[in-house]
Amino acid sequence: MKKIYGLLAILLTLLFGVFILLKINTPVKIALIGDFEEEGNAFCTTSLFAARIAEEQINKDKGIFGRKIKIIIKNTNFSDTETIFEELKKENVELIISTATSENLVKIRPFLKKYDMICLSANATATSLSGIEDNIYKLLPDDSEEVQALFDHLDKDKIEKNFTVIYNKENKEYVASVESEILKRGGRIAYKITWQEHYELFEVNYPQEIMNSSAILTLCSATESAFVAQKLNMIDIKNKPIFSFSWSGDYNLIEYGGKSIEGFTVITPIDISSKYGHYDALEKELASFNKKNSMITATTYEAIYIARDIYGEKFTKHKSLKSILSDRESFEGIESKISFDKYGDSKRKEYILRANKGEFSKVEDK
Numbered sequence: 001m002k003k004i005y006g007l008l009a010i011l012l013t014l015l016f017g018v019f020i021l022l023k024i025n026t027p028v029k030i031a032l033i034g035d036f037e038e039e040g041n042a043f044c045t046t047s048l049f050a051a052r053i054a055e056e057q058i059n060k061d062k063g064i065f066g067r068k069i070k071i072i073i074k075n076t077n078f079s080d081t082e083t084i085f086e087e088l089k090k091e092n093v094e095l096i097i098s099t100a101t102s103e104n105l106v107k108i109r110p111f112l113k114k115y116d117m118i119c120l121s122a123n124a125t126a127t128s129l130s131g132i133e134d135n136i137y138k139l140l141p142d143d144s145e146e147v148q149a150l151f152d153h154l155d156k157d158k159i160e161k162n163f164t165v166i167y168n169k170e171n172k173e174y175v176a177s178v179e180s181e182i183l184k185r186g187g188r189i190a191y192k193i194t195w196q197e198h199y200e201l202f203e204v205n206y207p208q209e210i211m212n213s214s215a216i217l218t219l220c221s222a223t224e225s226a227f228v229a230q231k232l233n234m235i236d237i238k239n240k241p242i243f244s245f246s247w248s249g250d251y252n253l254i255e256y257g258g259k260s261i262e263g264f265t266v267i268t269p270i271d272i273s274s275k276y277g278h279y280d281a282l283e284k285e286l287a288s289f290n291k292k293n294s295m296i297t298a299t300t301y302e303a304i305y306i307a308r309d310i311y312g313e314k315f316t317k318h319k320s321l322k323s324i325l326s327d328r329e330s331f332e333g334i335e336s337k338i339s340f341d342k343y344g345d346s347k348r349k350e351y352i353l354r355a356n357k358g359e360f361s362k363v364e365d366k
Contacts, residue, residue: 027070028063030307031088032300033108034099034123036075042221044251045291047099047122047300048073053285054304064311071304078104085111094118094321095310097303099296102126102173109134118321120306122299125246126177130345137325137344139299139306139333141269143174146245147181149267149350150217153363159241160214161187166228168220169194175219178245195224216242222250222294225264226257233260241265249295254358264355265363270298271335271351273360282334298334306331306338 032051039046051071059068072091074084078100088096095118098108102124112119112135121129121138130142154161163182167175179189191209195218210216216232218225225248232242242264244253249268253261272293282301283293291297309331313324325344330337336349352363 027068028311029070029072029091029093030304031072031074031091031093031096032099033074033076033084033096035077035104038077039099039296042223042247042250042252043294043296044222044255045286045294045297047296049286049289049291050282050297050301051097051304053282054301058304058308064308065315069304069308069311078107081107082111085115085117088117089115095120095307097122097300097307099123099300101171102129102177103171105129105136106173109136112136118325120303122303123296124174126173127181128173128177130343132343134344135322137340138346139303139338140246141346141348141350143177143245144181145350146267147178147185147187149352150243150245151185151187153265153267153352154215157241161185162190162212162214163187163217164191164193164210164213164215164240165189166193166195166216166218166220168224169196171219174247178217178219195220195228213240216240218242218244218248220244220247222248222253223256226253226255226261229253229257229260229264243267246270246295249353251292251294251360254355254360257355261355262357266353266355266360267350268295268353269336269348269350270295271353271362272298273351273353273362302333302338 032047034047036046036048055069055071063069072088072093076084097120098105099122100108105121105124108119117135119136121136123140124138125140125143125146127142127144129136129138151161165179182189190213218228225244229242244264244266246268249266249270249272251272253264257264272295282298286293286297310321310324313319314321325340326342330339333348338346338348340346353360354363
């Protein structure tokens with residue numbers, strides 16, 4: 001009998017060892033969902049580069065307690081969202097990183113609870129995605145934070161809050177969110193036009209309302225904002241200051257804008273003028289691909305490292321991903337700590353950057 005018990009103990013030990021070995025050899029799967037063709041138009045570098053860099057770095061550093069991570073790429077225009085979630089569920093994916101705009105993140109939201117997944121959003125800022133329990137955790141502060149940072153800056157420079165808004169018509173959720181925050185704080189929108197319409201106006205019949213506004217605010221990508229600045233540079237706008245938010249925090253603004261964007265000011269939680277720490281390390285890695293850093297690469301990189309930390313805590317404390325995100329005091333971002341409230345809204349610094357002689361320079365941080 002003792003021999004039988006002894007053999008059973010050995011067998012159980014071997015089975016446990018095999019189980020542990022299989023577990024270690026099974027990667028932690030994290031999905032990256034985005035419209036990468038559109039990213040290529042909007043940003044100087046797509047999130048794919050940052051994702052692969054972070055994946056390689058983490059796996060070289062022993063992964064998560066010996067388990068490698070595997071980034072599953074899903075390229076989509078968000079018309080086939082449920083099919084993607086069905087595929088990811090079969091792959092046992094629990095966490096996705098989305099580079100969707102606010103407009104497209106709304107399309108993802110219903111499927112997160114249905115398929116019991118968590119989303120780290122690397123690109124959306126609309127306040128309509130705030131204050132609700134929807135399994136979305138936004139790495140970027142919502143538009144209320146960026147508009148407040150803009151208003152504080154305008155107060156400091158004694159500029160009236162009377163805007164011409166030039167926007168991208170494809171991201172209505174974002175535009176409506178920013179407009180609401182401007183009006184809520186007593187600002188005024190003197191004139192509104194899509195950047196596509198603005199581009200066609202050239203010098204002919206330029207609306208007087210633009211001349212009557214105190215500042216110009218672009219709510220579009222860096223590339224689009226650069227085209228806007230080029231056109232504005234061709235007319236006398238009486239040195240009106242031009243501002244934008246996170247979406248324009250990208251070197252495409254400088255590459256396409258040239259001298260026309262001199263003095264262009266961007267409010268963003270990612271200091272792309274930075275040359276130190278994690279940011280510098282990411283920039284050097286991107287440079288090996290002949291790519292520059294941008295808001296989208298920085299937040300994607302941050303999201304993958306946050307995912308690593310979440311799973312590390314899950315494996316040691318046996319907590320759910322959602323409870324870890326809500327309970328943890330903060331995560332390390334590229335430049336500043338990131339914390340999430342119970343609704344998934346993040347709190348982090350905002351930086352005010354200005355285009356100056358072909359580079360971004362930091363004016364202030366808040």
